[in-house]
Amino acid sequence: EPEVTQTPSHQVTQMGQEVILRxxxxxxxxxxxxxxxxxxxxxxxxxxxxxxxxxxxxxxxxDQFSVxxxxxxxxxxxxxSTKLExxxxxxxxxxxxxxxxxxxxxxxxFGPGTRLTVL
Amino acid sequence: xxxxxQSPQNLTAQEGEFITINCSYSVGISAxxxxxxxxxxxxxxxxxLSSGKKKHGRLIATINIQEKHSSLHxxxxxxxxxxxxxxxxxPPNTGNQFYFGTGTSLTVIx
Numbered sequence: 695e696p697e698v699t700q701t702p703s704h705q706v707t708q709m710g711q712e713v714i715l716r717x718x719x720x721x722x723x724x725x726x727x728x729x730x731x732x733x734x735x736x737x738x739x740x741x742x743x744x745x746x747x748x749x750x751x752x753x754x755x756x757d758q759f760s761v762x763x764x765x766x767x768x769x770x771x772x773x774x775s776t777k778l779e780x781x782x783x784x785x786x787x788x789x790x791x792x793x794x795x796x797x798x799x800x801x802x803x804f805g806p807g808t809r810l811t812v813l
Numbered sequence: 814x815x816x817x818x819q820s821p822q823n824l825t826a827q828e829g830e831f832i833t834i835n836c837s838y839s840v841g842i843s844a845x846x847x848x849x850x851x852x853x854x855x856x857x858x859x860x861x862l863s864s865g866k867k868k869h870g871r872l873i874a875t876i877n878i879q880e881k882h883s884s885l886h887x888x889x890x891x892x893x894x895x896x897x898x899x900x901x902x903x904p905p906n907t908g909n910q911f912y913f914g915t916g917t918s919l920t921v922i923x
Contacts, residue, residue, distance in 0.1 A: 729911075737856075737899065737913040750910060783854050801844070802903075802911065806855040 696720045698805035700786050706811045707776055715771045715808045717786030725789035726769045727802065728761065730754070730782040737785065743769065776812045783807045816840045819900050819914035826921050832887040834917045836900030839881065843905040847874050847885050850897040850916065859885075859898075890921045 699718045707713050719726050728740040741751040743761055760772045769788075773780055786805040817838045826832050836845070847859040860867050860874040862883065867874050871890075876883040887894055900914040 731854075736915040737901075737911075739910045739912075742910065752910075785856060801858070801861050802846070803858065804848070804856040806853075809854060 696803075698786055698788055698803050700784075700805035700808050702808060703806065704809045704811070706813065709778055709812055710775050713773050713776055713810065715773075715784050715786075715810070717769045717771070717805055718767055719769055719786065719788030720790070720803055721767070723788035723790055723803075725749075726763070727787040727789070728771045729785045729787065731785065731807075732779075732782045740771070740784075773810075776810075778812050781810055781812045783809050815915075816912040817900055817902055817914040819898075819917050821917060822915065823918045824920070826890050826919070828891060828921055828923050830890050830921075832890050832894075832919065832921075834885045834898050834900075834919070836883045836885070836914055837881060838883075838900075838902045838912070840902060840912065841905055842902040844903050845876055845883050846901045846903065846911070847883075848899040848901060850899060852896070856899070887919075890919075892921045892923050895920050 698720055701716045705713055724744060726743045729737050730740055731737045738754060739752050741755045741761055742749045746763060758774050763769050785807045787802040789802050820835045844861050844863045846861050849857045849859050859872060862874055862876040864878060871888045873886040885898055897916040897918050899916045901911045903911050
């Protein structure tokens, strides 16, 4: 069964360093997402990506964050200068449309997550 | 502002008990999702509902669109069911963003 994969599973970095979190979405999906979950808090939407550009982003997704799909399979989240408060679990997801037309619904498939720890 | 509310926040049950987790939402949706998150952190999709009821093994999910309410039931609970159960809704038209509940932490004691 196809699945979303993420690497690394755990990343430890020093404050101020750049990190790149990698995701391989399900191959025939067209919409991709990044979410984060700070320990003990609910999952929060960061950004959605379609047709090689950002389609929606939240207030959390500021200039320190960027996404790209460099090679048609990987989908990356870059944090340019990490802060302590960026420590969280980061989930990638890709979307499939189930059903046709207005009756269709969107189902997202989540990756296993990358736990980012900023020291 | 919480678009999705779950109750209870924490739940402890004895093995074999019937469990219900509730979710209420305040936005229009195209579908509601029940997700399971194990202690390692990974998220697994359990159900996607747009109406009625779905059953998978010992898990049953129901939704009442008019009342904007969904329930997740676990019959004959088992310690391996211990996890955080998250309700999430996807808005219509865009589907770009899921709104997540805060999750219900379930512990099933042998």
